[in-house]
Amino acid sequence: MSHLEKLEPIVETIILPRAAELDREARFPREAIAALGEAGLLGLISAKEVGGMGLGLAEATEVVERIARDCPATAMVVTMHYAGATLIEMHGPADIRREIAAGRHLTTLAWSETGSRSHFWAPVSTATADGDDHVLLDASKSMVTSAGEADSYVWSSQPLAAGGASTIWLVDARSDGLSSPRPFDGLGLRANASAPVAAKGVRVPLAHRLGGDGEGQGVMFNDELPTFVNLIASVSIGLMEGALQRAVAHVTKTGFAAGGTLAELPTLRAQLAQARNALDGARGVRAVALDRIANGGDDTFMRVLQTKAVAAEAALLVTDTAMRVCGGAAFRKDVGIERLFRDSRAAAVMAPTTDVINDLLARMMCGMPLME
Template sequence: MTARGGDPLGRVLRTVVEPRARETDDQGRFPRETVAALAEAGLLGLTLPSRCGGGGRGLVEAVDVITRLARACGSTAAILASHYTATAALRRDAGPELLREVAAGRHLTSLALAEPGNPGTIPTGRADSAGGVTALTARKNWVTAAGEADSYLWCGREDDGGLSWWLVPSQAPGLCVPAHADAVGLRGSATATLTADPVRVPDSALLGARGGGADPLVEIVLPWLCALQAALALGLMQAVLARGVACVTGPQPSWSRWQDPPAERPEVRADLARMRTKVDTAALALTDAVGSRWHADGLERLLQARALAGEHAVHVAELGIKVCGQHAFRKDYGVERRFRDAHTAAHGQLPADRALDHLARLTCGRPLLG
């Protein structure tokens, strides 16, 4: 993957992301320096058209970026995954001035879709328009970079039942953001619930046609959300597998000299094989789904990939704890952090269980947004 020639992501990973990953998790602190480095490398605008100053890349490259980031820092990967998902929709309906700001790395956006108790992925929050102003009333769950992003891609329901999208500025009147989200996993991602009671935005904040939000949701937001949440989970489980192999094959502590080396124990090798199989299965499913997204069953494959990666990441993380033993609970070893991140990554804006429900709807011939 390249953005502005060479491998800018590799440089940022080595010099910024990896050295700060443990501190980001320990302190539960939003990685501003890391996001700034990604912006400087042109990675915030990777998927925007070159005419706007972007990298001109697509979902395949975005998946690669998120997977590689997640191996080093799940929090940073979650932030960029939400940004890329929102940017995919902005690319269709936002003005060129905003797109240039995003491409230049001066604007970070995030997705505000999920709501408590909503059926499927359909928001139930209200959107009441009058006098050139729209009042948005909702609670948006699992919003990444809450209080840190410059804007939020917001989906709401019109009076007639149609869905619409707005770009809500971070400083919009009435937007309530928790002062600090002390999360268990992805601790530096600033994932929290945004409350609009209501948030007032000008009608110019509307993206696309009023009431025409169902098509962007199904054709753009859901595919990108599935793929990038799967990539986040994949990167986390790849990191756990790598640490497991290092633990089993590396130097052993002196107190274990009376035991067979881990690599010589069949039960340990079997667990490593299970981890490897789950990682490879998730990677193959994601690669196939991203390559098939324009096919008739493209969305179904993406939903499968998202659900499979989310569930496999949890299983791999649990096996990693088993394989690494007491090493898994040392913060400097990195397994414990990925264990928490993997469990959190199974949820988010589109939980693995919700992806399975969507897949079952399509399999049964039922409308996705019914």
């Protein structure tokens, strides 16, 4: 059975029926995560040698996109899991890799901080030596998807002793000294537990360093970014598809007493077409990025960054259009569009934010250094 054939019944029987309730109650999608784990889908990108499905980024984007059509919050939990699992696969211990492959371990990224905000490549949190084989981590992480729900955090800090901007660690989420000071009660993605996480002297084995000391920037940009931005783009693409499907269903079945459906209004059809163009444009940009990641090319970094910015901005437009063409009806929760509209707002401000990506793209266009 393919990964999508395994996924479909989970979406239809668990994810979609619970999506509105989880959103209303800001409740973590625990049942969905358990089902995805049992089906092997949390181990989708884990190597076969540790018991995983041994699939790659293209298949991961398909999984995330399909889930996002009906529950972007669950899709973002899976996105952050695949993002963290990518680095654990490359640099992490075999026992955790096996747990992820078996669907018993959920991970996430803990990069954003109250000090460095969305500039995740320059953390201000610290790691200090504790004997020869441990470090103590202190941090104020600002927003961590699956906070208090994940089994581990893929964590950034300043280097221990080396030069460079950062070092990446694998932190057991049950470690003493970790706390999540307040639950998430956000505008959108309300079910994904994106809460702050504080660390006070959290003891981590040196062996749980992901990459070399001071080499965090390379790990972030070379090992992680291609996966992370394509998956976030795929959440945006999935939710756009979900919003358009719901909008089309509404305008083709809703009519006036005098005769004719909403779909018979030409202005409304033009808006729908523009939304479709924006969505398919984002798909095209993602296809180019995935091609460059698979086959290489001088413009790989630019294409990878572009995919997130284009999809995030398109999602703002498409969900805005879906709300508008459905009129006042779209304000009703049962139509299902307002949840996707709220959920769509996150991608543009999730790091690297659209503004930061656009600045980097323009610097490349103008032959300027990427960072001063």
